[in-house]
Amino acid sequence: MKYLTLDEWIDNVKSLPNNKAAGPSGISYKMLKNLNEDNQSFLHAFICVCMDLNDIPDEWKKATIYPIPKPKPFFTNLTNTRLITLLETPQKAFISLLNRRLSQILKNNNVLKGNQFAALPGNSTFELIRMINEIIQDAKENNKELWLLSQDLGKAYDHVNIFMLEKAIKHIKIPSNFIKIIFNLFKNRQNQCIYYDPLLCKIEQRKLGYTFEAPKIALNKFYSEDTSEKTEKLTISSSAYMDDTQWLAPSQNNLEKILKIADSFYKLNDIQVNKEKSELLVRYKQGRYRPKLEPHEPVTLRFGSDLIFIIPVSPQSSMRILGVYFDERNTFQSTIK
Numbered sequence: 196m197k198y199l200t201l202d203e204w205i206d207n208v209k210s211l212p213n214n215k216a217a218g219p220s221g222i223s224y225k226m227l228k229n230l231n232e233d234n235q236s237f238l239h240a241f242i243c244v245c246m247d248l249n250d251i252p253d254e255w256k257k258a259t260i261y262p263i264p265k266p267k268p269f270f271t272n273l274t275n276t277r278l279i280t281l282l283e284t285p286q287k288a289f290i291s292l293l294n295r296r297l298s299q300i301l302k303n304n305n306v307l308k309g310n311q312f313a314a315l316p317g318n319s320t321f322e323l324i325r326m327i328n329e330i331i332q333d334a335k336e337n338n339k340e341l342w343l344l345s346q347d348l349g350k351a352y353d354h355v356n357i358f359m360l361e362k363a364i365k366h367i368k369i370p371s372n373f374i375k376i377i378f379n380l381f382k383n384r385q386n387q388c389i390y391y392d393p394l395l396c397k398i399e400q401r402k403l404g405y406t407f408e409a410p411k412i413a414l415n416k417f418y419s420e421d422t423s424e425k426t427e428k429l430t431i432s433s434s435a436y437m438d439d440t441q442w443l444a445p446s447q448n449n450l451e452k453i454l455k456i457a458d459s460f461y462k463l464n465d466i467q468v469n470k471e472k473s474e475l476l477v478r479y480k481q482g483r484y485r486p487k488l489e490p491h492e493p494v495t496l497r498f499g500s501d502l503i504f505i506i507p508v509s510p511q512s513s514m515r516i517l518g519v520y521f522d523e524r525n526t527f528q529s530t531i532k
Contacts, residue, residue, distance in 0.1 A: 249375035458499020
């Protein structure tokens, strides 16, 4: 990898967000930003050593998990909470640097082709929102049936299949030393969880799962779609931006075939999907359309190996996708938040 200059490191530190929680050591981003020149040079030299060794210190592999209550009973089960992992800020600054470099390379060299939407520098959700809007409008103008399922990924970045990740990043020719750094971030991690009492108790080391702020974008880019030209020749029946995914089909039967393939992919890559939280928007042909805008009947949908009971979005209501609300009539009364 390219040598890290002091100016590049300082610029990276200045770009870090403020008012973020610190890791186990208590060192915050604000402290890093206010280091004097000598200490900043020392930290820069330390980061350069990490890049040369393709590894990070063992102390950086220790993290604190803070559970935020959900509107459901706790029952001493962490899956019933929303977890925030507090990592050491120097480590996060280091990964932020790597992520900035990787994102810039992916963007400048057009590595992600076609309709692979990801949060690269300068990109936005506009194109994806426009595509969904035009699909709904086409179904309306040409009296087509449309099934649009919006799925919920559970803890989208907590589970990473190391074997598949390695194949994905090697496929786009990521340098071997960069790969070693990423893999060493996942190895021998130790987490502590703050319970409500609030005592600390150690939990089992994660071998495949890791809540990770900086490389979220990168990991999602690699997993979302194949980057080969062959993919571009396939019929596009989905839209995705980060962990926000929608499946589109002309009928229930067609949608279930798509979900069967998707479910096998999720199992292969250890991706959790909250199938019960899926939202369904259905537009029937004019002959089946209810002129009084009555609610749709509940639907039993086969999602891979499971059957889910789902009530389609009412004609008088809407579905939120990337901050924009869509309805089956495409009434242009969308609300952006």
